[in-house]
Amino acid sequence: MGHPYSIEAEVITGRKVGRTVNVPTANLRVSEKYVKIKKGVYGVIVTHNGIKYRGIANYGHNPTFNFKEKATLEIHLLDFNGDLYGETIKVEFMIYLRDEVKFNSKEEFVEQINKDISKTKEIIKTISSAKRSIDMTVDTIPDVKTLTVPNVNPSEILP
DSSP states (O other): OOOOEEEEEEEEOOOOHHHHTTOOOEEEOOOTTTOOSOSEEEEEEEEETTEEEEEEEEEEOOSSSSOOSSOEEEEEETTOOSOOTTOEEEEEEEEEEEOOOOOSSHHHHHHHHHHHHHHHHHHHHHHHHHHHHHHHHHHHSOOGGGOOOOOOOHHHHOO
16 A cells, blocks of 8 residues: 655744744755655645644745745644644645745735645545545455355356
8 A cells, every 4th residue: 555755854943934924834854855746735744743733835946935946845734833843743745736836926825825725624634534434444354364265166166
């Protein structure tokens, strides 16, 4: 079974631009040579101290606010309020939402981020429900070692 691509990294201090638009982000210390994903916006699941949070991530150059030559990874955690500086978090990239784009205004940027958040909430809810359903189904399948196969002569059932 496949698993989502994930990264574990330390949260570092960023420029705090996300706070100015009510979308604070955790900036991660990552090296481009180790990040194996396409630049863009993702729906993610973040694990911190054993607790999972939904979030959106941007991996890229921040073209709208203070373009950076070196790509950065920023995550906005949904339903989280706290300080993550210096902490290590695990980010699982669940779904690619869109390319990174330069917006013409702060308002346009915030409008798109809110759409990304809504889409992520719905998609991750669907993924989680499907996973629970699969887990429940797998739990009800008997262990193959416990199945009894009757001793049948093939000539009795084949023409």
